[in-house]
Structure formats: C-alpha cells, structure tokens
Amino acid sequence: MTGRRLAAWLGLVALVSLPAWVRDSFFLNAMIHVFLFGAAAQAWNLVGGYAGQISFGHAAFFGVGAYTTAWLLSRQGVSPWVGLWVGAALATLLSLLIGYPTFRLRRHFFALATLALAEIARISFLNWEAVGAAIGLYLPLHYRNRFEYLMWDTKPPYYWVSLGVLALATAVVWVVDRHRAGRYLRAVEQDEDAAEMIGIPTRRYKLYAMGLSAGLTAVAGAVYALYVLYIDPYNVLASRISLLVVVIALIGGRGTVWGPVVGAPFIVLLNEYTRAWLGGRAAGVDFILFGLLVILVSLYRPRGLVGLLARPSGPLQPAVAGAGQDPPEVAPAAPGGDVVLRVVGLQKAFGGVQAVRGVDLEVRRGEILGLVGPNGAGKSTLFDCLTGFLRPDRGYAAVDGVGVLNQAPHRVAWVGLARTFQNLRVFPELSVWDNVLCGAEHHREGLWEATVREVPAAVQEEARELLRLFHLWEHRYRPAGELSYGQQKLLSLAMAVLRRPKVVLLDEPAAGVNPALVDEIGRLIRTLNQSGLTFVVIEHNMEFVVRTCHRIAFMAEGQVVTVGTPQEVQQDPRVLERYYGR
C-alpha cells in the first residue's frame, strides 16, 4: 500500500517536472492536448459515464468556453481568469437549457438531440458577426508572458495550466464518485425507474451532472483558446472534438475516475504521433483503430482500459440466506392502528380495458395487508398508480392525508411510500452496500450535501444492521448483479425499507425463490413489521400470505371484493368461486 502510494507520488512529481528536463516542443504540445482533451473527456464522463446520458455534442460547451474567454479578452480586455469562469457559467447555463427539456427523452433520443444541438451551435457561430463569424477570433498578442493573462511564448507554462485543468476535472469527478452523488448517478444510469422509486430525483441529478460537465468542458476550451491563440468554428466547435472526448472516455473506461486519465494519453498521443510519422496522407489511420477499440468495448463491455486492469472479484459464496435455519415463528401482531394509506375510488383504463375499476382500500398503521387475486385482477396496476408510474383516470389516494396520485415516483417516495417490483430492480453494477445506501432518505437532501458528504453514520449503522439481518453483510462489496436471484430479492427489500417509509408495497416478494427462502422472506417481513413498518404484499403463494399477513384484501376484475382476516377471506364464497373456480 505504501509502496503504491510512493509510486503514485513519484509519478506525479515526474509529470509536473517533465518540462524541466524534456525540451521537445512537439512532445510538450502533444501533452498539452492530452491534458486538455483528457479534462474534457473527464467532464463528459460525469454525464456520459456516470449518469449514462450519452452526449455527442460536447464540442458546443468546449466552444462556448473558448469563445467567451477569447471574446472577453480580445474585445473587452477582460482577463482570462475572469473569462474562464464566465465561459463555464455560460456553458452550464446553456447545458441546463438544453438538458431541462431533453432529459425527458429516453433511449436514443437524448444522444440524437445533442448531435443536432452541437451542429446548431457550430452554424450559429459560423454566421455570428460579433464573434468573428467564419473568420474567427485572434487573441491579442501583447498580453503575452503575464500571469494575469494566462498567455506565454513558451510551452511549459501552458503545460502546467493544462495539467491543472485535468487535475481539477479529475478532482471533481473523484469527489462526486466518492460520495452519494456518484452512487445516485450510477443508479440512474443502470435503472432510472428503480432509482425514482427509492426517491432519487433522477432528472435533477441528470441536470446536475450535465451542468457540472458543461462547465468543466468550457474551462478546458478556454485554456485551449489561450494556447492556440486563434479560434474559429472549425477548431473549437468541430464535431471531431465531441467524438474525441467520447472515444477517450470510452476506451479509458467510462464511469470510472481514472478512465479518462488513462484514455487521454493513449488516444491523443497515438493521434498526434501517427499524424507526425505518417503525414497528412495517412491521417485517420489511428481513428480506424479507435473505432475498432470502441466496437470491442461495446461488445465485451469492460470498463475500458481501467476495467481491464481492475482485479476480478472472488467466487460467490453459495450461502443462501437463512437456508437450514429454523425460522422462528413470529406471531402476527394485532393491528389496531389508524389508517395510514387510504385509497378511494381509484380507476384506470388501458384503451378499452378497465384494469382498475374503483378500488377502495384502507391500510392500517402497523399491519401486513395481503393483496391477493387472480392474474389480471389489477393488483400491479394499482401499485403502479399509487407510486406514480401510471396516471389513474379517477380516484384519490393519500398517505397520512398527503395525496400521492399523479406525482413523479420520487415525490411519492418522499411522502413515505416505498415499493419493490415484481421483476428484480437492483442496480447490478453497484455493490450491495451502495445499493442499500441508495435507499437512504432523499427528501430535503441537497445536491451540495450529496456531493461532499457520505450518508450519515446513523443511517449507515442501520444499513449495516439490515444487511446483517438479511445475511447479505458478507457480500457487501460484491456487485449486486453477482448475487443469486433470491439474494437480489432480499436486497431490493432492504433498499425499500432502509429509510423506514410509512408504507411498503411489495410486489410478489416470494415469487421464483426456493421454499427455504420463502420462509425466510416471510420471517423478515414479520420481523420488520414488529419494528413498526406497515406492508402491503401482493402474492400468489396463499400459504405464505396466510402465515404472514394480518388481513387480506381480495381483488378481482379491478375491484376489491372483500377484506378480512385470513380465515374470513379463505372461507368467503366469493373468493372461493373466483379464485378456485368453486
């Protein structure tokens, strides 16, 4: 450990002192490009790697940074020290204006929109007389060799400034990666719906990543302008820049702190030196290689060069939680609480099919309510309506008097409703520990707090206890995707209950797992219930429901037919007729 740290420090010292003993100006020029495009790639990494929103238009932010600084200096005489940050602020503003509407778009559409927006920016600057149009802007040379103007005759100062920009971008990504924000961004990348459901305001985090990314890209663009001393739409707004930063981050390893740092020297040096060695005729040969590498990354999906260097995790311990243990019978507590979740006259139709036709339901504080009924009875649709994934046509639902319908899922989560999904919804590439911590309370969690602070120690302690209770503690560093199906089900339950919501909706918690684990899940639900949590459980396994729940609501054809104790419902003739066909 100390050996590695020593090597890192020596490497850093060597990097910083490089211009002192290397005088080759071609090499220094190449390194300045490495740092600046590496910084832009690092910035792209925030939004394209961590948040998974692929932008093909980062040249626009690079260009805005370059143009703002160059224009302020050449036309207004404003120092680049100011212009740099004005450019960053403008780029951030622009990115938020773009991101706010386009982040509603899912799938490929965001990438297509960024492609078009970068082109729009290029055409606009190409025809904008105030910034020199196609002629571009020359930076005034009489400011050279003064630190307050960030312009010099020689390359070493630019080398250090550019290295500083890369260090800044990397530090920002490092801070984000190490704290809550990075975890949430990766959750958004992997499963946006699941992230919403545990209360992460996904659009806010996407905008956060986009704004930060645009600002940092603009800083790199500004320093680039000061270095090349002449800018026009062809050198700072070219689609080539957008593509280059994507390639650097991808081949280095997107969604990792060191990916762009490793990718930049690889890509940029190869690019600069092939151009020098092979001449203009063979320009682009290296890009064929980059294209092939990108294809390989997309096919085999390592996290780039960094991912290849990372050590693989050890073999999975086969421990199925609770297997072989005799689950102690927990007597269902007598529920005598007030109504915590009230649903009145809820209706939802899909085209001509009335999936939910007027559901009335009262869930009492402290109880476990089973929701049973044949397939197509509308149980999952009811959950979807309650948690903001569907807009009901009519009706009312409230948790402790606060309405929950027609709101974004994360708002529903903030009110105190949690939910697990029928099909698994854990974040497969996040560790078990990170998965659980994603379930922390997000209401009133500021972006700044999420960036610089870890989850409070008390919450971490609760997460630890939950994982121990769920027999997942020993797997805490493992990616959730490596767990068995049953363990992933347990994990999604742990994520839902960490913030102690007022009501937890479970959609088929026992489906598809082995009998020993079914017992275990039932025991866990009862244990959590005894600690004060309220559950509504959709489940087809009648034995499980009868043993676990205090009351059962029977749904058929979009309505709640009857509610009562397990014994009452089991003997109800309407239930027998509809469920068992008797």
Place this chain on the structure above:
Amino acid sequence: MDLVWQAAVSGAVLGLVYALVALGLSLIWGVMDVVNLAHAEYLMLAMYSTYWLWALGRVDPGWAVPVVVPAFFGLGWLTYQLLVRRIVRAPLAAQIFATFGLLFVLRYGAFAAFGPNVYGVWRPGEGTVVVLGVPVASSKVAAAGVSVAAFALLAAFLRYTKTGKALQAAAQSREVALALGIPVDRMYALAWGIGIASVALAGVLLIPFYQVSPTIGDAFLLLAFASVVLGGFGRVDGALVGGLCIGLLENLLGTLVSPTFKFLFVFAAFVAMLLVRPQGLLGDVGR
C-alpha cells in the same frame, strides 16, 4: 414567387433522396430498435463505389445500380452477422457505441483509402427536364423518380409478400414472432440488407449532382435522423413524408431567409419535434 416555387420543386426533389437515406435508418430502427449511427457512412461508401466505377470503368451511374445496390445489400447483411447480431439485446449504451465505433472505422477507412479530397461525377451536356414549370437537371429528376419507385417497391414487399409480413411481425414483437416460428434473426439480417441497399441506392442517385468526401456523413446522418423523427420512426411512409418535409424546409427557408442558415432551420425543427412530438407526424401516441 417564381423563386419560391422553384425552391419548392427542387426541395421536393432533394427531399425524395433524403427520404431514401432515411428509409433504411427507419427500417432498421423500427424492426430491431437499433439506431445505426454509421448509416450515412454507407451512403458515403456507395457514392465512392459509384464514382470509382465511373472513373475507372467508365460505368455510367445509371448502370451502377445493379452492381452497387446488391453489393451493399450483402454489406448490410454482413454488418448484421458480424456486429449487430451481438448487440441486439445489449444495453442501450452498448448499442449506441457499437455503431458509433463502426462510424469511425468506415469514415476513416475511406479517409485512408481515398484521402480528404472531394470527388464528383462529371457528365457534360446533361439535359434538363421541365417539372411543374421549373427546369430541373435530368439526373435529379431521375433520382426523384427512382426514389419514389423504391418506396413503392418496398411498401408492396412489406404488404403483399409472406417475407414482408414476417418482417413486420418480427418488428412488433420479437418473442411472439419467435413463438410463431418466424426466423427473427434472419429477418433482422434482411432488414439490414434492405436498409443498407436503400441507402446505397440513394448514394448512386446522388453522385451525379453531389460530390463525395469522407466526411459528408455528418450532415446526411442528421438530415436522415431529422427525416425519421419528423415522419415517425419505424414507418416506411414516415421516412417519405419526413424526407420531403426536410427537403422542402431546407430549400424554402434557405431561399426565403438565408441559405447559410438552411441546416440550422432543419436541425432546430428536428430538436423541436423531438421535444413536442417524438413519435413523429404519422406515429401513434402510444408508442
């Protein structure tokens, strides 16, 4: 007024070629939900192929159709078998990056092979045809006519042949089609064959009046995306309507306002469409 009418006619002619570029993109997108970022690179390659047939073999672009189009059908098929087949069910990011990498390989492959220079087919003494009172170069009229014919042929294929129906079934649901015994994998390969063949046809039609260079894919990719999104993706008629709209928009606004901003209008319309009605003019709301 005369000028406007002239712009409208030549915009419509250009729009029909855009539509043909968009057709393949839309077909592949609709059938397997993969957006081919390298689509316009095939256009560029087809233009080079036609150019070299003309420059070296003295083959008129008109006669290049039976050579270039089947060859690109094969190329599309091969692209599917070698690359796309492996990412059909991969996460979205992997799909985007796979065709993104392909874009690099094809574009810079052309750069390495042909250099950055611009090439065009020069046919002296080419006549003009009067269309709706406007004289238009005969090669452009031919391009528009062939494009319409290609659309009609594909629509008939999808509607009236068994294979065409199977292709539509595979597009609607992979699982159901598989359960019915439709060879979905082969249908996907067919979609790539047809998609790349149609963009190659557009390339052959374009080269008599549009010069080729390794980077023309940039503009055409966005124009094709704009056409697909405007018309509604995954629909044959959507590509036609979208392409026509884009051609008209570009030429009319280019004439009325300023030619330098013509693409700006097109791309702005594209982004606005994405935001307001991403399913396109002809698309269903439920999509």
